[in-house]
Amino acid sequence: MADFDTPEYRKYRDIPKLEEGTMSDSAPFIAKPVFQGPLGFPGELVENWQEVAIDKMGDLLGKYRGLQVYLDSCVKCGACTDKCHYFIGTKDPKNMPVGRQDLLRSVYRRYFTFAGKYFPKLVGAKDLTKEVLDDWYSYFHQCSQCRRCSVYCPYGIDTAEISMAAREILDTVGIGQKYCNEIIGKVYTIGNNLGLPKRALRDTLLDLEEEIEEETGLPIKLPLDVKGADILLVTPSADFFAEPHIDGLIGYAKVFHEAGVNWTLSSHASEAGNFGMFIGSYENMQDVAMRVRQAAEDLGVKRIVHGECGHAWRIAYSFWNTLIGPWDFLDQNYPIPQHICEYTWDLIENNKLNFDKSENDHRVMTFHDSCNVARATRMGDKPGGQFEIPRNVIKAVCNHYYEMDPETTKEGTYCCGGGGGLLTDDLMEIRVKGALPRMEALNEVVEDHGVTNMAAICAICKSQFSKVLPYYKMPMDMIVSVHQLVGDALILTGSKEALEALEAAESSEE
Amino acid sequence: MSVAFAILLYIATAILFVGVFLRVLKYWRTPAPLKIPTMPAPVTQMGVVFRMWREVVLFESLFKSSIWTWVFSWMFHLSLLLAFFRHLRYIISPDNIFWPIISLEVIQSFGKYAGYFMLIGLLGLLARRIFVDRVRYISNPSDYLMLLLILTIAGTGLSMSFIAHTDIVALKMFVLGLVRFDMQPLPSSLLLQVHLASVALLMIIFPISKLLHAPGIFFSPTRNQVDNAREKRHLAPWAAKLDANRGHKTKDQLVKD
Numbered sequence: 001m002a003d004f005d006t007p008e009y010r011k012y013r014d015i016p017k018l019e020e021g022t023m024s025d026s027a028p029f030i031a032k033p034v035f036q037g038p039l040g041f042p043g044e045l046v047e048n049w050q051e052v053a054i055d056k057m058g059d060l061l062g063k064y065r066g067l068q069v070y071l072d073s074c075v076k077c078g079a080c081t082d083k084c085h086y087f088i089g090t091k092d093p094k095n096m097p098v099g100r101q102d103l104l105r106s107v108y109r110r111y112f113t114f115a116g117k118y119f120p121k122l123v124g125a126k127d128l129t130k131e132v133l134d135d136w137y138s139y140f141h142q143c144s145q146c147r148r149c150s151v152y153c154p155y156g157i158d159t160a161e162i163s164m165a166a167r168e169i170l171d172t173v174g175i176g177q178k179y180c181n182e183i184i185g186k187v188y189t190i191g192n193n194l195g196l197p198k199r200a201l202r203d204t205l206l207d208l209e210e211e212i213e214e215e216t217g218l219p220i221k222l223p224l225d226v227k228g229a230d231i232l233l234v235t236p237s238a239d240f241f242a243e244p245h246i247d248g249l250i251g252y253a254k255v256f257h258e259a260g261v262n263w264t265l266s267s268h269a270s271e272a273g274n275f276g277m278f279i280g281s282y283e284n285m286q287d288v289a290m291r292v293r294q295a296a297e298d299l300g301v302k303r304i305v306h307g308e309c310g311h312a313w314r315i316a317y318s319f320w321n322t323l324i325g326p327w328d329f330l331d332q333n334y335p336i337p338q339h340i341c342e343y344t345w346d347l348i349e350n351n352k353l354n355f356d357k358s359e360n361d362h363r364v365m366t367f368h369d370s371c372n373v374a375r376a377t378r379m380g381d382k383p384g385g386q387f388e389i390p391r392n393v394i395k396a397v398c399n400h401y402y403e404m405d406p407e408t409t410k411e412g413t414y415c416c417g418g419g420g421g422l423l424t425d426d427l428m429e430i431r432v433k434g435a436l437p438r439m440e441a442l443n444e445v446v447e448d449h450g451v452t453n454m455a456a457i458c459a460i461c462k463s464q465f466s467k468v469l470p471y472y473k474m475p476m477d478m479i480v481s482v483h484q485l486v487g488d489a490l491i492l493t494g495s496k497e498a499l500e501a502l503e504a505a506e507s508s509e510e
Numbered sequence: 511m512s513v514a515f516a517i518l519l520y521i522a523t524a525i526l527f528v529g530v531f532l533r534v535l536k537y538w539r540t541p542a543p544l545k546i547p548t549m550p551a552p553v554t555q556m557g558v559v560f561r562m563w564r565e566v567v568l569f570e571s572l573f574k575s576s577i578w579t580w581v582f583s584w585m586f587h588l589s590l591l592l593a594f595f596r597h598l599r600y601i602i603s604p605d606n607i608f609w610p611i612i613s614l615e616v617i618q619s620f621g622k623y624a625g626y627f628m629l630i631g632l633l634g635l636l637a638r639r640i641f642v643d644r645v646r647y648i649s650n651p652s653d654y655l656m657l658l659l660i661l662t663i664a665g666t667g668l669s670m671s672f673i674a675h676t677d678i679v680a681l682k683m684f685v686l687g688l689v690r691f692d693m694q695p696l697p698s699s700l701l702l703q704v705h706l707a708s709v710a711l712l713m714i715i716f717p718i719s720k721l722l723h724a725p726g727i728f729f730s731p732t733r734n735q736v737d738n739a740r741e742k743r744h745l746a747p748w749a750a751k752l753d754a755n756r757g758h759k760t761k762d763q764l765v766k767d
Contacts, residue, residue: 018643065540066731073726076653078645079575093647114718124650150548152575156732318545318739325743383550
């Protein structure tokens with residue numbers, strides 16, 4: 001498949017011994033000048049890049065308290081050193097969270113601290129050379145901004161914040177990442193990450209409607225740009241055509257149909273994902289997010305529901321109110337925005353949905369907590385709702401469910417390996433290696449409990465697992481959407497199955 | 511010699527307080543533009559206070575991540591606190607209002623042995639730094655020197671408690687003299703001089719080193735933010751300025767299909 005070896009499962013989950021430089025050659029393709037301009041970045045490495053980079057670092061230090069505090073506070077205790085999935089999979093010390101941070105911290109110390117200016121050797125301060133810049137480009141694109149390290153750091157140092165700052169500095173000197181920056185460009189010109197124009201989107205949705213009607217006998221709609229709808233669904237564009245995402249979309253549609261609500265998708269905001277966060281650019285993140293507000297205003301909706309997506313849900317839950325709020329024109333009786341799992345669980349709790357759980361009996365399920373949902377967002381009213389609600393939904397529609405090793409779930413969950421702007425073929429090696437800890441935990445429940453499928457609520461997780469599962473000798477279709485399970489078990493009023501069930505119930509009463 | 515130490519201690523104290531004050535002011539003034547608490551996070555301000563308390567007093571996150579680092583560093587920091595209280599007797603007079611609050615007897619008896627605890631903690635941390643390859647990789651010379659400096663302070667302090675007693679009555683006169691700006695002689699003891707010089711050095715490097723983790727934790731957005739992003743709009747001043755241009759920008763930049 002590729003010129004690297006898929007890592008072996010560790011027998012006792014032991015911490016790997018360091019092997020320096022195993023991933024020093026890994027680097028994503030660099031964005032072409034034409035894609036840099038629209039994002040507000042220079043096309044190629046500027047002549048005085050050193051000066052520009054240090055200035056930008058100073059600028060960011062003044063704008064982000066987290067960055068300033070995190071660069072100062074690390075005591076090199078080592079608590080984070082074994083916590084990153086990319087370190088576990090690659091053994092490269094620069095993939096230890098603190099190793100990665102130190103790439104930036106050593107330069108910070110050199111230019112911004114007394115000790116680093118006058119005693120650089122003593123405190124490990126380094127000049128910003130081209131080698132250092134290359135290391136930044138390489139290793140800050142081996143971080144999925146999953147925040148696992150921030151759980152375990154005694155000061156809460158979040159490598160995601162450091163990575164975002166580093167990527168913004170890189171963009172500012174003219175070295176952008178092709179994958180992220182091209183995608184942001186597509187959002188600006190077309191409206192979604194996949195570059196799916198309105199007409200294509202409409203055709204896709206119509207095809208899907210036909211498919212659903214064939215299966216259920218019901219005219220279940222996937223409405224697009226319906227003015228005056230009550231609910232705007234914002235979902236990752238992968239839901240429109242990628243597997244297994246699309247089965248999740250069908251699931252949402254069935255739930256909305258059964259709930260009898262007037263909902264719509266938007267061609268203008270046909271993307272929940274927001275790669276502005278990956279590149280650490282507040283401005284780009286705001287511009288991408290703004291499309292959602294515009295769509296909500298144009299369509300005159302009352303509520304926004306958010307599809308299954310991890311980093312996107314972080315931006316929606318944690319950042320939208322800041323970036324594109326206040327939401328004074330929406331119905332304040334509902335959470336703004338509301339996650340589709342919150343929406344569905346609310347209906348289930350109020351007995352609005354009926355399920356035939358046996359429809360999922362051929363599946364033995366487990367659940368992968370998507371990193372950004374778990375550690376950067378919440379669902380429901382209580383802390384930890386982001387863990388409970390998706391599980392509750394799965395358990396309400398499936399009979400067979402098993403948890404993976406608790407050290408690999410909930411707040412301790414491992415990233416799928418493809419988050420944070422790494423979901424590109426030019427980074428396949430780090431993606432496969434970074435998936436190791438999750439694959440180990442999954443393999444364990446497969447062996448112990450015969451688990452057949454793993455559900456996730458993130459477009460990146462779903463794409464990433466589809467791709468890397470075969471490397472670990474597991475079938476790519478093991479990964480499913482939570483709302484695929486919901487859709488499969490949901491008894492739709494008036495559908496063929498519902499009528500059959502009704503008849504069966506009546507005859508048994510007689 | 512007494513004068514030299516007096517000056518050194520005055521300077522060190524000034525650097526410590528001014529330096530930390532300026533750093534804290536910087537942290538205070540730098541905005542945190544986005545809500546980034548590490549979840550699950552408390553949904554109330556009281557909850558955040560409790561979370562911070564657990565972090566600062568119990569080292570909760572460290573406990574989750576590395577049990578041996580937790581054991582050694584908690585031993586070290588607790589002993590440091592006890593030693594600090596024990597040293598208060600040098601700096602405040604017997605009739606001070608604090609004494610009924612801080613039980614002299616408890617502090618004296620626990621504090622005396624805290625030094626050993628501190629040594630064990632520090633040696634444990636040093637051993638980790640030397641023998642665990644991952645920790646060795648991330649260690650700079652300053653990380654070892656910091657431990658050696660504190661080991662020196664603890665070692666000389668312990669020696670004065672248990673081996674070569676110094677004239678603590680005279681020492682108290684010296685310290686109270688410093689507080690009252692009324693110079694008194696420092697007892698001549700090499701152990702004491704090394705002890706005081708090391709402490710002064712520690713105070714001087716505090717505001718320019720990783721020791722800033724102490725004030726830093728209180729400003730860490732992943733730990734000190736309330737999880738209420740949906741309920742309450744959070745907006746930093748510089749971000750609010752971007753907002754003002756928002757309408758203009760959307761027309762120009764966000765092409766509609």
